[in-house]
């Protein structure tokens with residue numbers, strides 16, 4: 001069993017509210033304890049002596065060169081627990097060139113806690129609505145302001161949101177195309193969605209097989225016990241197939257220099273998938 005699965009099993013025994021409070025205490029301690037100047041976190045906007053290593057390794061992750069997975073040095077901020085991907089997404093959101101923010105109505109699915117804190121403050125300051133939702137499953141802690149929703153049946157009218165953020169969710173959903181259609185439906189015309197997934201640089205075509213069901217097999221083929229596929233380089237085409245216009249941003253599109261990429265602890269291979277409702 002992988003570390004990811006083990007840690008989820010342990011968390012199952014800690015009630016949601018206690019887990020949430022413990023997490024906040026741990027981050028407060030991290031912010032004090034590891035303060036410094038070697039790294040800077042654009043999410044919690046503090047400097048640190050170091051970032052923690054993050055992720056876990058499985059053979060398929062290195063063999064298939066999966067971006068957005070695997071053990072990574074300097075990945076986790078000790079003060080807000082943002083990881084390399086969260087920080088990259090935030091830098092894209094902050095970049096005025098791409099018109100993500102401020103958003104009149106923002107829907108954040110399975111909200112990364114560090115990003116959610118930043119976005120909550122930002123949206124409040126700019127009088128934008130900020131709705132967070134998740135399909136709850138044990139072992140994940142969210143505050144009471146996170147609604148329990150099903151991505152396959154979003155409880156919102158069509159043409160509602162200017163921005164949807166839904167990262168590292170689609171690879172868990174058997175009918176991901178139906179989920180993509182739901183996101184498209186609730187976006188206003190011209191609205192944008194940021195849809196990050198782990199994907200393999202080596203795969204031309206996404207690999208999925210409904211016979212791969214067991215935890216061991218999913219780890220072996222998809223790189224995580226609860227993933228149902230491994231996306232390939234065709235991920236943008238899959239999004240296009242439901243009607244999205246796709247823009248793929250790299251670190252180079254975010255006006256970041258080499259020093260910034262290092263001190264912000266970013267993964268320069270990571271791409272940002274932006275889906276726009278035409």
Ligand SMILES: [Zn+2]
Pocket residue numbers: 041042043044045046077078079080081082
């Ligand atoms: Zn941070």
